[in-house]
Amino acid sequence: MVIRTARLVLRDMGEADLPGLASMLEDPVAMTHYEGPFSDGEVRGWLDRQRRRYAEDGYGLWAVVGRESGELLGQCGITWQDIGGEWRPEIGYHVKRAWWGYGYATEAALACRDYAFDELGMGEVWAQVRDSNIASMNVAIRVGMTVRYRFVKMYRGVEMPHYAFSVRR
Ligand SMILES: CC(C)(COP(=O)(O)OP(=O)(O)OC[C@H]1O[C@@H](n2cnc3c(N)ncnc32)[C@H](O)[C@@H]1OP(=O)(O)O)[C@@H](O)C(=O)NCCC(=O)NCCS
Incomplete structure (x- = not known):
């Protein structure tokens, strides 16, 4: 699977991406909300x-x-998630801290939204965002999402208040 945008390529992750993925998911600052x-x-x-x-x-x-460098900048895609007791297709996004603020999360999430609607025939896509994660809420809003409800998620043994965002086709 490959999606191309103006500046980015989205493709399947493989074994070679493990170190790049680790640098994102083992970054204590980026993982505050996790x-x-x-x-x-x-x-x-x-x-x-x-x-x-x-x-x-x-x-x-x-x-x-x-697109030019081939460098791993982040990850973004569509996964099925339990969002407050409902099974929903979610757009998830993470960007390496060095690349925050360049609009990459928004560009990748827009491409995933369009892929979900146009290629997968989905009628609605979601984002679950912890109430502390303002950067993530701004990405959800920029891809056209609005808040539908609040819920509390148990993750890594902690009760985390979240907002469920979605955009409809
Ligand atoms: C959330 C995340 C993916 C945003 O990535 P990004 O590529 O920097 O996002 P964009 O550049 O597309 O920015 C989108 C908006 O968020 C704003 N934003 C970016 N970082 C921000 C921050 N730390 N605090 C507040 N707003 C922020 C941008 O200014 C922009 O809004 P604006 O142009 O209207 O002002 C990134 O911060 C990240 O990887 N965080 C850690 C992982 C995570 O929490 N993922 C989401 C889980 S729900």
Whole structure:
């Protein structure tokens, strides 16, 4: 699977992306809203889960790489998530801290939204955002989402208030 945008390419992640993925998910600042950095084992599990999703669903979180540089800048894609008791297709996004503020998350998420509507025939896509994560809310808003409801998610043993955002086709 490959999606191209003006500046980015979204493609399946492979074994070679493990170190780049680790640098994102083991960054304590970027992982504040996830209650701290992942361990090597959690990163391994994360990559394996995406590879399983590609095989089972045909999509998952993809690598976001620079069109020119080929460098891994982040990850973005579509996964099925329990969002406050409802099973929903979610657009997820992470960008390496060095690349925050360049509009990459928004550009990648817009491409995933269009892919969900145009290629997967989905009628609505979602984003679950912890109430502390303002940067992520701004990305959701920039891809046309609005808040639908609040819920509390248990993640890594912590109760986290979240907002459920969505955009309809
Ligand atoms: C959320 C995240 C993906 C945003 O990536 P990004 O590429 O910097 O986002 P964009 O450049 O597309 O910016 C989108 C908007 O958020 C704003 N923004 C970026 N970083 C911000 C911050 N730290 N605080 C507040 N707003 C921020 C941008 O200014 C922009 O809004 P504006 O142009 O209307 O002012 C990035 O901060 C990240 O990877 N965070 C850690 C992982 C995470 O929390 N993912 C989301 C889980 S729900």
